[in-house]
Amino acid sequence: QVQLVESGGGLVQPGGSLRLSCAASGRTFSTYRMGWFRQAPGKEREFVATISQSGITSYSADSVKDRFTISRDNAKNTLYLQMNSLKPEDTAVYYCAADGPLYGSTWNQYKYWGQGTQVTVSS
Numbered sequence: 306q307v308q309l310v311e312s313g314g315g316l317v318q319p320g321g322s323l324r325l326s327c328a329a330s331g332r333t334f335s336t337y338r339m340g341w342f343r344q345a346p347g348k349e350r351e352f353v354a355t356i357s358q359s360g361i362t363s364y365s366a367d368s369v370k371d372r373f374t375i376s377r378d379n380a381k382n383t384l385y386l387q388m389n390s391l392k393p394e395d396t397a398v399y400y401c402a403a404d405g406p407l408y409g410s411t412w413n414q415y416k417y418w419g420q421g422t423q424v425t426v427s428s
Contacts, residue, residue, distance in 0.1 A: 306419050307331045307403050314422030321426070322390050327384040327401030327419055335359075335379040337404045341386045343397035343424075344413055350400070352410040354386065364408050369395075376397060391426045398423050 308330040317323050325341070340355040354365040354375035363375050374387040384401050398424050402415035411414060 307333060307337065309397065309403060309419035310416060311401050311419045312418065314424045314428055316425045316427065317391055318428050319392060319426055322387070322389045323400075323424060324390065325386040325422060325424075327386075328386070329382045329403065331382075332373050334403075336383040337417075338389075338390040338409065339375075339377060339384045340402045340405050340406060340409060340415055341384075341399060342376060342402060342415075343399045344421075345426040348397075350412040351397075352412070353399070355409055356384070362407075364410070366410070388424070391424075393416060393426045396424060396426050401424065 310328045313325040319358045336397040338357055343353055344350040352366050356363040356377055360377045362366050372390045376385045401419045404416035405414045
């Protein structure tokens with residue numbers, strides 16, 4: 306089992322950047338494929354990006370592919386999401402998730418979830 310805690314959200318102007326972090330408990334973080342999802346008010350939870358256990362392989366949604374970068378530091382038990390060129394439509398609660406399949410892009414494919422961190426993009 307793993308517990309996940311996201312941080313790094315906040316209010317940012319359009320065109321700005323944020324880096325989200327997801328700290329994982331336990332000694333098994335490196336064995337999990339990890340993902341980021343987001344959920345805007347009134348919308349379903351949406352896939353953002355996923356990364357392999359080693360961090361070598363990643364896959365991102367088309368809507369963020371050229372702007373967001375997923376990465377991980379297994380020595381620190383931490384997952385990251387670097388978000389650049391933010392747009393108002395990126396406003397959502399961002400969640401990290403653990404124990405999904407390779408290239409898993411559906412929320413119900415992941416077993417463990419954090420509580421989420423709010424990202425608001427507004428001028």
